[in-house]
Amino acid sequence: MSSGMQRYTRRTLAREILLILAGLGWLFPLYLLLLTSLKPDSQIFSAPTDLPTSLDVGNYAEAWSSADLGRALFNSMVITGGSVALLIVVGSLSAYTIARRPGRWSAVFYLLFVVGIIVPSQLGLIPLYSMMRSLGLVGSYVGIILLYGGLWIPMAVFLYTGFIRAMPKDYEEAALIDGATPFRTFWRVIFPQLRSVTATVATLCGILVWNDFFTPLIFLSGTDKVPLPLAIYEFVGSVATRWNLVFAGILVALLPVLILFVVAQRQLMRGFSGGIKS
Structure with missing residues (x-):
């Protein structure tokens, strides 16, 4: 050798x-x-x-019933599913416009989205809370889903834009020549080719929303719509030092995320590597 x-x-x-x-x-x-x-x-x-x-x-059965984890799991699924669906639709459409309409304003909007990734979202929570309370959205599914859509749309647009810019324009140009509208061209030609980056957006943003504790603490405390992280937090205070029950509840909350990551890790890496291209 x-x-x-x-x-x-x-x-x-x-x-x-x-x-x-x-x-x-x-x-x-x-x-x-x-x-x-x-x-x-x-x-x-x-x-x-x-x-x-x-x-x-x-311990798992006792934690499930004592912490009402069934209700919290349902809340987490509704909030995460609604937020991810909103991010995919709005993020992909916004990114398509930025990527396929080059110009000064597209560059400005793209820069604003990138800045949105960097700036901590906590800086705007006080005015956001005041605005949502005046609109009657505090403590509601619609309010928290719209809030997460606004918080994570910069990440979705960033990933989608890089991916779309790297795509050839041949198919969409052919569709436009055949008389298809830009909107129809996007949904019929472009969006089906975004499977890998869509899986990345769904997995990454889904995990971020699922694991978030601070935002539900501000906007959902005291309601019947608390997600799993907040339910576990409230459960810890009620069972004092019975850590076996607490850890059983934490494992229940972690299990869906672990399964999602294991199943989608290949698509996640492929979409993320494509999304950072320009």
Whole structure:
């Protein structure tokens, strides 16, 4: 074996070991979470790495009923699903206009969207709350979905714009020559080709909305529309130190996101790499 091949093998081995260690480091908190969620009450204050003397799966049923996780799960699904649908429709249409109508104003709007990614959304929460309260949208599904649409539309437009700019114009030009309107051309010709970046927008923005705690705390507290993160927060205060129940509830909240990421990770990477092209 040549020295070049040996160097390559050693480098590859070192890289693989590093990635395995990083993966184990990422999985270790999930392992502790699962372990603690299955412990009986008698082992709550034992060492985190101690194996449970018996697997108490009843913790999940008790956490589900005590924290009303079924209702919170439904709320999270409605809020996340509605927000993602709004982001896909508005984000793709806005990005198509910016990408296919080059000019000074398109550049200005694109720059504003990029700035929207950088500026912390918390800076505008006070005027947003006042405006939404005056419109009667505080504590409603419609209000929080519109709010998330406004907060994450810069990210959606940024990803869609880069992807559309890299696409050839042949098919849409042929459709326009055949008499199709720009709107019809977009939905029939362009949008079907945006599957990978749409999966990226849906996964990335969906995870951000699903895991958000601060925004629902401001706009949904005290209502029956609280999502999972806020329901878990309220549950922690009600069960004091019964961490096995708390961790069971947290695992229930994490499970949909983990499944979504595992299923969509390939599309996520492909769409993100295409979305950053200009």
